[in-house]
Amino acid sequence: MKKSLVLLSLGLLAVAQITNAADVTGTISLKGAAPAEIDIGPTMTESSPDCAALYAGRKLPTTHFYVVGKAGELADVVVSLKDAAGNAITGKSTGSSAPAVELDQKGCVYTPEILAVQTGQKIIVKNSDPCVHNVHTSPVDNPESNQVQMPGGADLTFTFAKPEPFLKFKCDVHPWMFAWVSVFDSPYFAVSGKDGKFTIKNVPPGEYTLVAAHRKLGTQTAKIEVKAGGAVQNFTFDVK
Amino acid sequence: MMKHKYNPALFWFAVLNVIATFLLIGLGGLVTSHEAGMSVPDWPNSYGYNMFLFPIKDWVGGIFYEHTHRLLATVVGLLTTILALWLWFKDARPWLHWLGIAAFLLVIVQGVIGGLRVRLNMDYLGIPHGIIAQTFLVLTAAIALFTSRWWQKTETEKPKAVPRGLRRHVLYVAILIFLQLIIGATMRHQHAGLSIWDFPLAHGQLWPSTTPAAIADYNAHRPPGTVGHPVTAFEVNLQMVHRLVALLIFLSVAAAAFLARKKLGGADGLTKFAWFWFGLLALQIVLGAATVLSNKAADVTTLHVMVGASALLAGALWWLMAARRMRQAEKLK
Numbered sequence: 183m184k185k186s187l188v189l190l191s192l193g194l195l196a197v198a199q200i201t202n203a204a205d206v207t208g209t210i211s212l213k214g215a216a217p218a219e220i221d222i223g224p225t226m227t228e229s230s231p232d233c234a235a236l237y238a239g240r241k242l243p244t245t246h247f248y249v250v251g252k253a254g255e256l257a258d259v260v261v262s263l264k265d266a267a268g269n270a271i272t273g274k275s276t277g278s279s280a281p282a283v284e285l286d287q288k289g290c291v292y293t294p295e296i297l298a299v300q301t302g303q304k305i306i307v308k309n310s311d312p313c314v315h316n317v318h319t320s321p322v323d324n325p326e327s328n329q330v331q332m333p334g335g336a337d338l339t340f341t342f343a344k345p346e347p348f349l350k351f352k353c354d355v356h357p358w359m360f361a362w363v364s365v366f367d368s369p370y371f372a373v374s375g376k377d378g379k380f381t382i383k384n385v386p387p388g389e390y391t392l393v394a395a396h397r398k399l400g401t402q403t404a405k406i407e408v409k410a411g412g413a414v415q416n417f418t419f420d421v422k
Numbered sequence: 423m424m425k426h427k428y429n430p431a432l433f434w435f436a437v438l439n440v441i442a443t444f445l446l447i448g449l450g451g452l453v454t455s456h457e458a459g460m461s462v463p464d465w466p467n468s469y470g471y472n473m474f475l476f477p478i479k480d481w482v483g484g485i486f487y488e489h490t491h492r493l494l495a496t497v498v499g500l501l502t503t504i505l506a507l508w509l510w511f512k513d514a515r516p517w518l519h520w521l522g523i524a525a526f527l528l529v530i531v532q533g534v535i536g537g538l539r540v541r542l543n544m545d546y547l548g549i550p551h552g553i554i555a556q557t558f559l560v561l562t563a564a565i566a567l568f569t570s571r572w573w574q575k576t577e578t579e580k581p582k583a584v585p586r587g588l589r590r591h592v593l594y595v596a597i598l599i600f601l602q603l604i605i606g607a608t609m610r611h612q613h614a615g616l617s618i619w620d621f622p623l624a625h626g627q628l629w630p631s632t633t634p635a636a637i638a639d640y641n642a643h644r645p646p647g648t649v650g651h652p653v654t655a656f657e658v659n660l661q662m663v664h665r666l667v668a669l670l671i672f673l674s675v676a677a678a679a680f681l682a683r684k685k686l687g688g689a690d691g692l693t694k695f696a697w698f699w700f701g702l703l704a705l706q707i708v709l710g711a712a713t714v715l716s717n718k719a720a721d722v723t724t725l726h727v728m729v730g731a732s733a734l735l736a737g738a739l740w741w742l743m744a745a746r747r748m749r750q751a752e753k754l755k
Contacts, residue, residue, distance in 0.1 A: 230483040314480050316463045326543040328463040330470060354461035355483040 204412035206396040210374045212256040214421035216248035219347045222358045232313045233290035247398045248297055255378030258296035259396045260364045262371035263416050266389040277303030292361035295366035307338040320350040348397055428571040436566035439501040443559050446498050449491045451727035454610050455720035458484030465537040502529045528558050552607035556597055560738045580754040584670050584744040588681050596737030597676045602667045617657035619645055621714040675703045697734040705729055
């Protein structure tokens with residue numbers, strides 16, 4: 183009886199915690215004009231005409247280092263929570279039960295190029311192209327892997343056990359193809375969309391350090407307090 | 423015991439092996455210059471195919487360099503095997519039998535290291551792979567020299583002596599070039615892009631500062647299009663050592679050419695060869711500068727690798743030819 187009461191109390195406490203949890207939201211902006219992107223077209227045409235042929239009648243792609251809206255809304259910024267002291271939040275991953283994230287190779291570029299997952303969360307890599315790719319991860323803290331993916335071949339599944347910022351996926355066949363996966367040991371992160379907005383959901387109340395990281399523009403941090411109604415924090419990056 | 427005599431078929435076959443090896447080094451250079459070493463993730467198969475049956479339509483992008491490198495490597499492996507057997511059964515010189523076996527074993531080791539680099543995702547295995555390639559080139563060229571008519575002919579007149587000091591000087595310079603190639607291979611297999619992108623100065627200085635603040639500043643001002651992880655102090659210092667050793671080699675080869683002219687006369691074959699060697703070094707310095715100023719353009723960087731290999735080969739062959747001449751001179755004493 184006593185045991186049941188304790189378990190019930192713990193359950194209620196957990197439910198209460200989730201119920202109190204709130205969202206951290208905000209908008210990321212870029213101040214100033216973004217540097218010019220690099221034109222991939224000449225390299226693609228020269229080394230992989232099969233890829234260039236996929237763009238028949240369309241403009242060949244450029245890099246997507248700075249995805250910026252008309253009003254300066256900045257996409258592809260990885261926003262995450264650390265504790266109040268600025269230490270990474272660890273041991274909170276729900277990655278093993280979280281839905282898989284999809285990374286496609288289409289038009290000989292990775293889509294999306296910036297994504298974030300939890301430790302243990304599956305990344306399903308697809309090949310929607312009619313050509314071969316190799317999917318080569320170049321981590322710092324996780325094991326490296328390099329796998330074949332034929333056109334129409336089976337999807338590849340990747341998981342990472344250790345947190346790591348901007349873990350590189352690349353294709354050595356097509357040296358302009360990169361995707362950058364940030365791995366967290368908690369579910370408290372988001373990637374800003376094309377409107378510059380981000381939402382980190384179900385954050386327990388408390389004080390945190392909010393980190394906004396852009397692969398080219400660097401990292402900004404802000405101290406925030408998450409209350410029952412959530413928290414709002416915006417970031418503005420300057421072009422260096 | 424068989425008396426050894428010049429076998430033109432064997433000699434030209436050995437030369438063919440040297441040419442194939444040299445081209446293989448060039449193709450290997452293109453693999454690294456295009457960062458294509460891992461573009462075929464399996465080995466010895468290629469994307470699940472037997473490597474000889476891999477469809478040509480899929481030889482695109484990085485695969486083209488890596489796959490053709492593998493195919494040419496099998497050709498060199500086959501040529502070396504035939505050469506070793508030919509030497510073993512048809513040449514009268516036991517030491518040359520073993521040199522053929524050494525070449526055979528080295529080409530096997532080289533192939534396995536290349537395969538392990540792919541299978542184990544070990545970038546740094548590219549360093550021994552590059553070093554063995556240079557060693558193998560010298561070995562195959564030495565075998566070709568030993569099977570040449572020139573090496574086997576008997577002199578009737580005492581040849582002009584090559585002073586021991588000059589021979590030692592050339593040997594030490596050849597060893598220095600080999601060390602320089604090791605430094606170069608280490609720089610290339612950092613996969614870090616350029617750590618210094620100006621020349622003749624380095625980050626605007628004679629010897630660039632490598633304090634953490636200076637390194638952070640270099641990384642903040644890397645030129646557009648630079649690839650690779652952030653520059654480190656080790657990489658900056660390594661490139662500076664490479665530049666200094668290059669200068670030392672250039673001056674040493676110039677000294678060798680002047681010494682050869684002084685001691686052997688301008689018309690001597692070894693003097694002319696020394697001037698050719700000097701020309702290679704001058705070209706190599708230009709290519710080194712062009713490698714930096716072109717932000718490691720793949721073709722320029724690969725030419726730098728090939729001329730570097732040629733410079734090592736020239737030094738090694740010069741020394742062997744001088745040694746052979748001295749031996750002939752001793753016989754005619």
